[in-house]
Amino acid sequence: MTSHDPLAALRSRKLAIVGYGNHGRSHALNLRDSGITDIRVGLRQGSPSRAKAEAEGFTVGTVAEVAAWADAVSILAADEAHAEIWENDIAPNRPAGQALLFCHGYSIQYGLLDPAPDADIILAAAKGPGGAVRTEYEKGRGLIGYWAVQRDASGTARDLALAYLEGIGCGRVGIFETTFEEEAVSDLFGEQAVLVGGLVALAKASFQRLTAAGVSPRMAYIDCVHEMKYLADLIHDRGIEGMYAAISDTAEFGARLCETELAEALGPDFDRLMDNIRSGRFAENWNGEHRAGAPRMKAWRAGDRAEPVEQAGRELRARLKGGRD
Numbered sequence: 001m002t003s004h005d006p007l008a009a010l011r012s013r014k015l016a017i018v019g020y021g022n023h024g025r026s027h028a029l030n031l032r033d034s035g036i037t038d039i040r041v042g043l044r045q046g047s048p049s050r051a052k053a054e055a056e057g058f059t060v061g062t063v064a065e066v067a068a069w070a071d072a073v074s075i076l077a078a079d080e081a082h083a084e085i086w087e088n089d090i091a092p093n094r095p096a097g098q099a100l101l102f103c104h105g106y107s108i109q110y111g112l113l114d115p116a117p118d119a120d121i122i123l124a125a126a127k128g129p130g131g132a133v134r135t136e137y138e139k140g141r142g143l144i145g146y147w148a149v150q151r152d153a154s155g156t157a158r159d160l161a162l163a164y165l166e167g168i169g170c171g172r173v174g175i176f177e178t179t180f181e182e183e184a185v186s187d188l189f190g191e192q193a194v195l196v197g198g199l200v201a202l203a204k205a206s207f208q209r210l211t212a213a214g215v216s217p218r219m220a221y222i223d224c225v226h227e228m229k230y231l232a233d234l235i236h237d238r239g240i241e242g243m244y245a246a247i248s249d250t251a252e253f254g255a256r257l258c259e260t261e262l263a264e265a266l267g268p269d270f271d272r273l274m275d276n277i278r279s280g281r282f283a284e285n286w287n288g289e290h291r292a293g294a295p296r297m298k299a300w301r302a303g304d305r306a307e308p309v310e311q312a313g314r315e316l317r318a319r320l321k322g323g324r325d
């Protein structure tokens with residue numbers, strides 16, 4: 001009896017990975033460690049990641065070079081660059097029938113690129129930060145994987161999606177089906193409303209409120225930012241109910257009152273956020289920002305260092321490394 005090889009659909013392909021950032025590097029290393037060896041990394045001219053990818057044993061070319069070589073291209077460059085990468089580097093060089101894989105439904109869902117009709121369009125998304133794709137894999141685990149096929153030109157797109165997710169380690173935890181639209185909307189809403197935007201807004205607003213009330217920045221930082229990790233770990237491991245069971249009754253009672261009030265207050269803002277995401281207005285906004293040279297992003301980043309909450313965090317971390325209060 002022959003055993004089923006979950007990576008079979010990938011073993012027969014020459015795979016190009018475009019981008020060697022958080023996801024690109026992790027995918028390339030995991031796939032190689034899973035036994036997929038015909039991989040090349042595609043980077044832009046003058047890429048700061050070139051030396052790293054070469055030092056880690058990959059053959060590196062320009063995006064155009066690897067696109068001319070590969071049967072399948074995993075586009076793991078920044079979303080805002082997908083359109084120019086497709087138009088300038090992949091479309092003019094790709095062999096007919098070359099498949100395209102994405103780790104986020106964004107650029108296809110919002111029409112940033114319009115791949116050729118002979119291209120499979122595949123979502124193979126490890127759900128979480130790119131660095132965790134590698135660190136979890138190294139621990140013998142993986143991130144949850146989601147797959148979708150927007151176009152199955154070859155008739156084998158599903159097999160390729162599943163093999164790819166197996167290769168990066170998602171099969172160790174769970175692989176689920178989705179659509180490009182569902183993944184794009186859910187990912188954007190989750191990161192804006194909760195995981196990044198919501199969390200940061202709550203942390204900064206509560207830090208400001210506490211310090212305005214006379215609490216020391218260090219204490220405010222510990223209570224509103226530093227401790228987040230312990231609660232997030234509890235929710236990750238046991239769910240929200242399990243987290244409530246693990247904290248004091250005082251904390252739970254106050255939190256349940258606040259939870260209800262905040263959820264009601266946030267309703268209109270969440271409606272607006274969802275509308276912006278679904279309608280494509282958020283994507284238009286981000287495209288415009290990118291085309292203009294990202295002035296708002298640069299200003300926000302430049303302002304971070306001077307924020308009192310950042311100052312409090314830096315001082316706390318410096319203190320914790322070496323000493324005691």
Ligand SMILES: NC(=O)c1ccc[n+]([C@@H]2O[C@H](COP(=O)([O-])OP(=O)(O)OC[C@H]3O[C@@H](n4cnc5c(N)ncnc54)[C@H](OP(=O)(O)O)[C@@H]3O)[C@@H](O)[C@H]2O)c1
Binds near residue numbers: 021130
């Ligand atoms: N499914 C999920 O939960 C999830 C989570 C996070 C990210 N993602 C997706 O994964 C993809 C990559 O994200 P990431 O976090 O790995 O990003 P990242 O760490 O910022 O890496 C981006 C990579 O894109 C490259 N790049 C940027 N502009 C380029 C251009 N014009 N031409 C060629 N390469 C360019 C960068 O090149 P250099 O090395 O030369 O700077 C870098 O290697 C995105 O589609 C993102 O949405 C999905």
